[in-house]
Amino acid sequence: MFGRRASDMAAGTHYRSERVSAVNGQYFFSTREGTLEGPYFTRVDAEREIALYIRRMKLSNAILAFRGR
Template identity: 40%
Template sequence: MECRGNDDVSRTWFRSDRFFNEGPDWYFSTRENTVEGPFASRTEAETGLMLYLRDMQAMESYGLQPARMPD
């Protein structure tokens, strides 16, 4: 699994689907332990994830760190 530079590489990673639905609404979970959504479909949630990742990469390019929840 690909890690960011500040991720702890000694941690055990579990693969799971980051997309899930509750009723008709779709969501995705992030490495920052947030849940993003609701989206009307899985396709829209996947697009939302791509936009989220783009924003995280832009923040990192400016030297900003996303808020992370303690483990």
């Protein structure tokens, strides 16, 4: 997939993959930033946390952009 985020300097190729993985009955999700978040007790918990993580990242980027004015 070809795509570009607003923070990317140049277009790049991003491959979609499964973000949630299970290890020893615990669930984790990986981020574009290269971190592994978790553990969570269920897949549903991990997926809910993905949405919250994205919301936090967008908010922090907006705060940084506002302060940079």
